[in-house]
Amino acid sequence: MKYELTCINCPIGCRITADYDGNEVTNIEGYTCKRGLDYAKTEITDPTRMVTALVNVEGTHVPLSVKTRSAIRKPLVFDVLAKIRETKIVPPVRIGDVIIPDVCGSGVDVIATENVG
């Protein structure tokens, strides 16, 4: 399959094209530096994203900000968001507290990024 992507490492934003058969990335073209090459490989074979979101806090409609401790697999983003959205926490919570362990089987915890209570 043909892939087309924009490198995010610097303002050049190289348009990189490549082929991927589910096994190996080939014919990578358009990158300027090694960072671009690495980015293309990862972005095609195993793209990941950090997710930051808002979680419901008991007794108020003011939300608490949370994030995945590290990047999760990109296809999981909306599942993770849905899971966070249906979670409700009870204060107090400190930065770094685990809000949802191993969210959606990603192996990554959702943690608080601010203090409340």
Add this chain to the structure above:
Amino acid sequence: MYDVIIIGGGVVGCAIARELTRYKGKILLLEKSNDICNGQSKANTAIIHGGYDCKPNTLKAKFNVLGNAMFDKIHEELDVPIQWNTSLVVSFSMDDHPALVKLLEQGKQNGCRGELRIIDEKELREREPNVGSTACEALLVGSGGIVCPYEMTTAFAENAAMNGAEFLRNAEVEKLVKLENGNWKVISTIGSFETRVVVNAAGIYSDVFNNMVSEHKVHIHARRGEYYILDKKYKDKFHAAMFQLPTKMGKGILVAPTVDGTVLVGPTAEDIDDKEDKRTTAFGLAKSLREATRTWENIPTRAFITTFSGLRATGDTGDFVLGEPDDAPGFFNCCAVESPGLTSSPAIADWMSKEIAAKLNLEKNPDFNPIRKAIPKFREMTEEEREAAIAENPDFARVVCRCETVTEAEIREAIRRPVGALDVDGIKRRTRAGMGRCQAGFCTPRTVEILAEELGISPLEVTKFGGNSKLLDSYLFEEGKDNA
């Protein structure tokens, strides 16, 4: 049962309401929108006109000159900010000299107060060093001034309410029925009311009500004007209101300081069909700017803080239509009151209230109190006054609008006063919160909170100007409710 029902809460309607409270009588004002001062009265040049440009022997000429003379008293009694900064009508070609002389003669004939003379280029440039390079002479109008039109309208309304007049908003009048007893039935969207006299101060829709009850038909069309407001940084650029020689369509593009310290540029004059069409247009804004550059070369376009448009209620006779038509006794018109309507409004109200009082044999109201104080403005206080204000009310220590230094105390008072603010624009007109250079970016969230608190509604129900003009959509998480 009312003695007088006034249709329309613009400056004319509110001024009449106030003047009528000098008499014993039951007065009701019906306003179709969410607030008073929501039509022509909020979107105009804010000039106290001298009266030189009205055609002699018209109602416009008469009431303009009479009204002009009443502003010092309005300032004194109602605490409305005014400045007698003079008006200058600038010409840009000596070929226009005869037209300027004609304007001068017309002003004299109309009985303009104060100084009225043509000044040469030298004097013009001494007075206004920043005037455009092609300016060659000007008519100086000593009785020209500026006023805050919102504060003026609000002041009339508040003082009227203090003295017993009732105000209902979101009350659109749909029909007027003449009853057998000679009274009127006023049918509105919030109910029907019986009254002895109806005052038609419905601005751009005043033709509709006249035409409902009288065979002397009036036609009003909307004449749109588009304006810019420039940052306070430029407040000293011009001292006087700088007019250009008038044209058939109006007084032309103006560059004028406002009492709030900003600079106003505009308006265009464009006849349009839709009386609700208050859009600004690329064409109109460009025209305003282009013509203004004769007065102010190199207008700093980066200094624009906002643009707006206003609709003038332009009648087909070219003059105001005032008073009781012979075929509709008990119905008093303030019809086609366009510019100089703001200047004329106190004189119209004075005259009309007397007419109505005479007709209804209303007695003088011995308790009438003409004094209304403005909401104390933190930004204008001395340090001692600020300390005292905070000591009395700690809400003065919380600045909500940082651009105009408006405090929570002022915002709360604007809501709590009689005929108080019900929406964000109402707060803006009464306190200037949100009118500064950031245009409410910073203060909106807090203003919404305060409105919700004071009105006892959800922040989601708070509107900018009533109706469906809600600012916010929904809570992410309803308090006490799970999203699962």
Add this chain to the structure above:
Amino acid sequence: MRNVDILIIGGGPAGLAAAVGAYEAGARDILILDREERLGGILKQCIHNGFGLHTFKEELTGPEYAERFIEKVLEYKIPYQCNSMVINVTADKVVTCVSKEFGLENIKANAVILCMGCRERPRGSLATPGERCTGIFTAGTAQKFTNLEGIMPGKEVVILGSGDIGLIMARRMTFLGAKVHACVELMPYSSGLKRNIVQCLDDYGIPLLLSHTVTDIHGKERLEGVTVAEVGPDLKPIEGTEKYFPCDTLLLSVGLIPENELSEMAGVKIAPTTSGAVVDEQLQTSVPGIFSAGNVLHVHDLVDFVSEEAIKAGANAWAYVQGKLPEPGRMVPVNMGFGVGGIVPQYVSDKAEGVINFMFRPRNVYRGARVIVEIDGNPVLNKKTLILAPGEMVNLDIPVEKLVGLDKAEAINVRIEVPEA
């Protein structure tokens, strides 16, 4: 009258770092004044990640980044006062502040650090024609509603301007269930980071319409839609290219303006190129003892650089209080040559010491260009770059010994040299 050594106006990223910088340099009598309920400034609402890579070598969210500095302020026991609005600053450094707790206070400071940040350009300043309906927000105001108050401003969104806040809000609104129809950018390039374009727009299939603008706004009460048109090289809309987008929300991300009302009250000279204070290499303004740092000085691209700058301002303010700041000497102007916009500092003392930091924004996108620093026409730095773009600041640290001839210099010139086609 209360007295403090160093008074810091603003408790956002700049103010916090300035306090930490001053403390670590030795100052103890410090006071931070902040108008909001909590310290942290705009970072409180920037709940996305991407902060602190430079400083902490990890990717933090805004609140986490702020907390690193707040913890230090608490650890050092640096006094701060929230809900306190400064309403005046004089040239002799008397700061007037109001708060519900203490009423009106005048505080005399030996040094003041201006850290008021910046604000967003509103709709009015764009003079976009159309109706005056609700549903038009600056991106930051919308961000405050969603992230701090838990309120959705709307559900069908168009974004005007592709600054980073606009891009971040495109993703946030998508995450919160809204539909973002397009991000419209007047210029032929985005001023946002490539990463944000990919991860905030491309990931969710949101089109970025470059060389387009909003030409009309529809909706008598609430916004109902916007007309978007392509613009030509003159940035004027091209007739016939109009397209209607139904939406109930228009978010504006069309620029930031340093908030210098207080600086001007104190008589601080403002540079038209940055809209911030004119400063020397010590970050001292035209008023002795008043320093400026962060987005109030010039709008930064990364918060890390705000912190760095403010730490320096804090240390310099303490040196000033002790009378140890190097003599200002003769001020050599820093001129902006081709391609250079908004340089800071605007002056360098001929007796400057240590490393001088220059920051500026390229005026356009330049590939393979050279950044050249000259003293009276003699190049003292000539650096090749891959790409320069207005969205990313150029940050040059030059040791003073490399600025050969500074002691006798008339001017320092910074310019960009574009390779010939």
